[in-house]
Amino acid sequence: MKSVILSAALLVVSIASTLAQDVSELNRRNGFKSIKLGSEIDSVKGAVFKKGIIELKYFAAKLYETKHPDYQTIGEVTVKKVQLKTYKNLIYEIDVILPKDPRVMQGLEKSYGEATYSVRLHAYYWNAENLSLVFKGDGKKILLAYKSGPIIKMMHEDKAKKVDEVAEDF
16 A cells, blocks of 8 residues: 555656656747847847837837748748847847647647646746746637746836836935
């Protein structure tokens, strides 16, 4: 009886560690291919400025695209578009747009473990220590959105500093 309980406990621990390793792989990669979250936009091959944007109704950011051949496929799946969002020249979001293909989700789950489904977002996601990855699909396309936790945190801290500056000026 003790050996059965011990075996079951070891199985649970090994499954939990396998799942943790999978999300740690997402954290280790920290982005899409050689595009790393938190890196400077100048480090991305073929990045072209598209326009200035306001993110989350407050933050001045910039939108870039790259059509470099290194980022145009995932296995046999052709990438339609790669968009990059920056704050203070640092990449905080990578959006990869693909045609609908079930191999994409299968590959993601093989690399990062089983996704969690969000009813609110109507999307699947993975959360790692420093980033999140959202998989959202419709009938025609898939969006993979990689988001940097530390850069988004920095954005909110900068907003709080500006509010403090206003409060001190009375």
